[in-house]
Amino acid sequence: MTSTVADLGALLDRSFRQHASRVAVEDGDRAETFSQLADRSDRLASALLELNPTGRPVAILASNRMEYIEADIALVKAGHPKVPINMRLSQSERLHVVSDSGAAMLITEATSTDSALSLVDEAEALDTVVSVGGGGTHDYEDVLGAANRPPSRPWRPDDPSVILYTSGTTGRPKGATATFRSRMAATWNMLLDELIDVAPGDGMLHAGSLSHGSGSKVIAYALSGARNIVAPSFDPGRFLDEALRRRATATFVVPTMITMLTEEAEARERSALSLRHVSYGGSPIAPSTIRRAVDVFGPVFVQVYGTAEAPHPLTVLPRSDHVDASGRRLASAGKPARSVELRLVSTGALDPRVGEIQARAESVMIGYWNDEESTREAFVDGFYRTGDIGYLDDEGYLTIVDRLKDxxxxxxxxxxxxxxxxxxxxxxxxxxxxxxxxxxxxxxxxxxxxxxxxxxxxxxxxxxxxxxxxxxxxxxxxxxxxxxxxxxxxxxxxxxxxxxxxxxxxxxxxxxx
CATH class of the missing domain: 3.30.300.30 (ANL, C-terminal domain)
Structure with missing residues (x-):
């Protein structure tokens, strides 16, 4: 049966052709056009199909860099599941992710090659390490140089695309698994409800790790002919300098970063004037904090709510709702995205409005990798149980009260x-x-x-x-x-x-x- 879901790899190829001469990725003093990104991601995808013919998961253990984005795009084109590993994880945590996912291949960089090779010794399925800068079982540039044909693979939208391991705050991290179909849905949610005015030539400055929230925006910006600009780490002063120098128009931050950026901008008596879209999420933020940030940076903020299992945006508080808003409005997480269905299920709280937030959407994970029991517990009647407690006001705005377990x-x-x-x-x-x-x-x-x-x-x-x-x-x-x-x-x-x-x-x- 022929799929009616658009081939994400084909959509990326079309965008790359349309914007061939535009800059696609910036990394320090390096830049590559969409034409170059298309060629290099094609070569890597072809190599992935050669080195990993069974399509086992491929882990990425690397800092924010150009090659990370090339690998992300290449894995889409090859149809292989991506397993992002946060660089902050300990070696034992890295081993758990690699072993549990059954990753057969790992893409890394020179500074992490020793860690990666030691994982080969301990993880049963892992046998190939492709390293940027050498030192693995294969050198990244050698792998690209040896591939000389476009990737060829059938489009299967219900195959796993991303296995994103949870933060492990309540035990061993679990692999939230998104298919290509659900990844496409999450991307459309971003473009329709969060990144509503992204345009060719815009620039997304990735200050947070590409292995998590910020990295979820890569595909949306690539499809739009916009730049993905990578920063190796977050420092508020360096961020403001880079945003101005690169003419960055957007970024994704967490509330602590907003506080640091606001204080830095106040000390300088200027802000990153090019920014017109700052998405934020990940934890609660005080209305006074975001109001202060709006005073400094202007009406550029967009709050999004989501989880590893149900990617943001489940709900969106747009820029317009940050202007002259009441404290109650700023304390909310906004309204559900147009393709997301939310319901609140009573927890027995004294306030009858309050209940567990449950979500149903095509963007929600299909389950936890290799964990049927946790998957069963996570869903009820097709709705994903977020574990968050909240309520909806008369205008449809969701306020998240807390975590059920907290x-x-x-x-x-x-x-x-x-x-x-x-x-x-x-x-x-x-x-x-x-x-x-x-x-x-x-x-x-x-x-x-x-x-x-x-x-x-x-x-x-x-x-x-x-x-x-x-x-x-x-x-x-x-x-x-x-x-x-x-x-x-x-x-x-x-x-x-x-x-x-x-x-x-x-x-x-x-x-x-």
């Missing part, structure tokens, strides 16, 4: 840590915080907070408690506040609350009281 029950009352963290964020000296519940003989659980101060600022526990007391009900106020230098985070930058909880709960017979 909710604290103190004296029979529900406390949502995200709400407390948002109150703490109003303190001008606070960089970030984590609120959890710990065992309490009288109340079952009590609310506590771990707080990190901004560089150069001093914050006391009493100030934090007073900030919350002035904004929330008394039972939501942290009973203990600890000022710490940093908070443990996973590879995607999310705070590992499980590590904080373990200090208090490991000696308990159960994890709730």
């Amino acid at each position: 909710m604290v029950i103190s004296g029979g009352l529900n406390v949502y840590p995200a709400e407390v963290e948002a109150a703490i964020a109003n303190h001008t000296g606070v960089l970030e915080s984590a609120v959890i519940g710990v065992p309490d003989e009288r109340w079952g659980e009590r609310v506590v907070a771990y707080v990190v101060a901004k560089p150069g600022h001093t914050v006391s526990p009493e100030e934090v408690t007073a900030e919350v007391a002035g904004r929330l009900a008394g039972y939501k106020k942290p009973r203990n506040v600890w000022i710490v230098e940093e908070l443990a985070k996973g590879s995607t930058g999310k705070i590992l609350k499980s590590a904080l909880r373990s200090q208090h709960w490991d000696q308990q017979s159960r994890q709730v009281n």
Whole structure:
């Protein structure tokens, strides 16, 4: 039966021909046109089909660089599943991803070749390492040089396209698996509801890792004839310089990065004037923080909500909703994307409006790789269970209250840590915080907070408690506040609350009281 879903590789080829002379990728002092990207990704795809004829997953362990984007495009053309590995993962975590995915091949760079070769020794399926700069079983440029014919493979839209491992905040990371069909759907969601005015010649500055959120935009920008501009790492000063120098029009950031960029721009008394589209997501943000950022950068911000299993945008808060908006509107995650169906399922909370957010869309994963039990638990009636708690207001805007697993029950009352963290964020000296519940003989659980101060600022526990007391009900106020230098985070930058909880709960017979 012939598929009615457009061939993503063919769409990319058409875009590359249409924009052949335009710059497609910028990396430091290197640049390649769409014509060059087409040729090099064709050659790599042909080599992938030769080296990995059975189409087993191919892992990528590399920093933000031009070759990462070439490999991403080539894997689409070859029809092989991509397994992105965050460079921040430890060797044992890398081994889990490679072993669990059954990756037969790994594309890396010289600085990570030793790590990659050691994975070959330990992971049963992995036998080929293609390294940029040499040192693997195959040199990247040699592989491209030996390939001299366009890739040829049947288009199978329901084959796996990406196996994205979760951050592992609740145990071993699981491989959220997207097909080519669902990847196409996610890309259309971006172009229709998030990146609505991207045009040829625009530039997406990738400050976050290409292995995660920022990398999900690569295909959308390539299809649009726009540039993908890679930065090796994030530094607020360097970011603003690069954005101006490269005439970048867009980027994707997380809330902590917004705070750092705003402070840097205020110190310079100027912003990255070329930016007209800043997507953000990944964690909650205080309305005061985003309002301050809008004052500095202008109405350029677009909030998106999604997960590894259900890629953003599930919902979108567009630029227009960031202008003269109420605190309630800015605290929301926006409205569902047009091809996404959301429903809220009661969790038994006191507020009848609040429920678990569940999503149904073609962009949602088909399941967890090699994990049928977790896949069954993740879906109900065709809806993916996000594990987030929220509510919809009368105008259809979704507000995310917290993670279902993070909710604290103190004296029979529900406390949502995200709400407390948002109150703490109003303190001008606070960089970030984590609120959890710990065992309490009288109340079952009590609310506590771990707080990190901004560089150069001093914050006391009493100030934090007073900030919350002035904004929330008394039972939501942290009973203990600890000022710490940093908070443990996973590879995607999310705070590992499980590590904080373990200090208090490991000696308990159960994890709730």
